[in-house]
Amino acid sequence: MSDIRDDATELFTAITGRTPDGLWSAPGRVNLIGEHTDYNQGFVLPFAIDRRTVVAAGLREDAVIRVASTFSTGVVELPLAELDGVRGQMDWADYPLGVAWGLGRSGADLAAVPGVDLVIDSTVPVGAGLSSSAAIECAVAVALDELWRLGMSRPALARIGQLAENEFVGAPTGIMDQSASLLGRPDAAVFLDCRSLEVELVDLGLAAAGLTVLVMDTRVAHAHSTGGYGERRASCERGAATLGVSSLREIGIQDLDRARELLDDVTFRRVRHVVTENQRVLDTVRALRENGPLAIGDLLDASHRSLRDDFEVSVPELDLAVETALENGAIGARMTGGGFGGSAIALAPLDAVSRIQVALDGAFAEHGFTNPEVFTVTPSTGAERDS
Numbered sequence: 001m002s003d004i005r006d007d008a009t010e011l012f013t014a015i016t017g018r019t020p021d022g023l024w025s026a027p028g029r030v031n032l033i034g035e036h037t038d039y040n041q042g043f044v045l046p047f048a049i050d051r052r053t054v055v056a057a058g059l060r061e062d063a064v065i066r067v068a069s070t071f072s073t074g075v076v077e078l079p080l081a082e083l084d085g086v087r088g089q090m091d092w093a094d095y096p097l098g099v100a101w102g103l104g105r106s107g108a109d110l111a112a113v114p115g116v117d118l119v120i121d122s123t124v125p126v127g128a129g130l131s132s133s134a135a136i137e138c139a140v141a142v143a144l145d146e147l148w149r150l151g152m153s154r155p156a157l158a159r160i161g162q163l164a165e166n167e168f169v170g171a172p173t174g175i176m177d178q179s180a181s182l183l184g185r186p187d188a189a190v191f192l193d194c195r196s197l198e199v200e201l202v203d204l205g206l207a208a209a210g211l212t213v214l215v216m217d218t219r220v221a222h223a224h225s226t227g228g229y230g231e232r233r234a235s236c237e238r239g240a241a242t243l244g245v246s247s248l249r250e251i252g253i254q255d256l257d258r259a260r261e262l263l264d265d266v267t268f269r270r271v272r273h274v275v276t277e278n279q280r281v282l283d284t285v286r287a288l289r290e291n292g293p294l295a296i297g298d299l300l301d302a303s304h305r306s307l308r309d310d311f312e313v314s315v316p317e318l319d320l321a322v323e324t325a326l327e328n329g330a331i332g333a334r335m336t337g338g339g340f341g342g343s344a345i346a347l348a349p350l351d352a353v354s355r356i357q358v359a360l361d362g363a364f365a366e367h368g369f370t371n372p373e374v375f376t377v378t379p380s381t382g383a384e385r386d387s
């Protein structure tokens with residue numbers, strides 16, 4: 001952490017000739033369970049990870065926003081009043097610019113606030129399905145909220161991050177990633193009802209149970225602004241409309257027989273995934289509270305099978321990672337995030353980690369797949385001011 005803070009501060013000074021007014025940071029996330037349920041008004045259970053994005057930020061005397069990062073060249077610069085005209089055109093800078101734009105849409109007066117310099121660095125890998133984009137959005141959201149004295153709540157900032165992603169970047173994603181990044185706590189998962197936006201923190205107790213979470217990044221790139229993600233979302237919405245409900249949250253497992261009669265096979269399987277996944281989130285929360293993390297392995301496995309067979313968002317690399325982890329001592333494993341690439345997670349005893357790592361290297365080589373990036377993550381604190 002101190003490295004990325006130092007690097008962001010140094011670059012900030014090189015670009016502006018000043019020291020930043022402050023440093024804010026926000027984490028990436030893994031989703032423990034509850035996949036493709038958020039935009040169906042369902043339940044999710046993600047946690048914030050110990051990989052963070054930091055933003056060095058300082059107010060300006062004009063009305064210009066400038067954005068730079070340690071992972072790109074050049075400085076993006078434009079008047080706050082012109083943000084609307086560049087939507088979706090600024091590559092990675094769409095994320096921080098989208099948040100400033102989203103704040104403007106949600107009550108901040110962009111004609112009255114001062115300009116700002118934002119310099120970003122990150123240890124959240126890009127394209128790994130760990131919400132590097134939400135980490136940027138949330139770090140920038142808490143920074144601008146404080147610098148512009150907006151006093152917005154964390155749930156309101158999560159909505160603004162989602163708005164930025166949906167309407168500035170153009171990816172039709174839900175509210176899970178921003179919620180995890182803003183509300184995460186050490187050794188806890190964020191149990192979010194995406195219909196009421198009620199949040200409860202659920203203790204994970206991983207260390208006490210001798211367990212850890214292993215991320216297995218397949219390095220198969222994915223993008224949610226194109227293709228499959230939007231199609232799945234549209235399919236869920238069509239299913240809900242045919243069933244006469246406003247969202248799939250309104251139906252339960254007892255309604256699936258009727259759904260099978262009314263829907264075509266593909267839509268039915270999409271619906272069945274969402275409905276059963278919501279139930280698995282509730283079962284996981286109950287199991288964690290009553291029996292601890294050793295009791296949730298089967299639920300993680302069932303989630304993966306449902307995503308693979310019913311929702312069809314897995315890829316061979318994710319399936320291989322899950323199978324290999326389970327064969328080598330993991331107590332549960334599943335793909336995490338939107339799918340079509342990205343990462344899987346394994347819940348594993350600490351003493352199985354190196355065995356799983358070696359087995360993954362071997363299995364991926366045998367299949368001719370790119371070597372996966374494998375590392376453990378610790379459930380960590382959400383967005384905050386660092387200095």
Ligand code: GLA
Nearest residue numbers: 035036173174175176337338
């Ligand atoms: C991506 C989106 C989230 C969520 C997941 C699938 O990570 O950003 O909103 O829909 O996919 O659960």
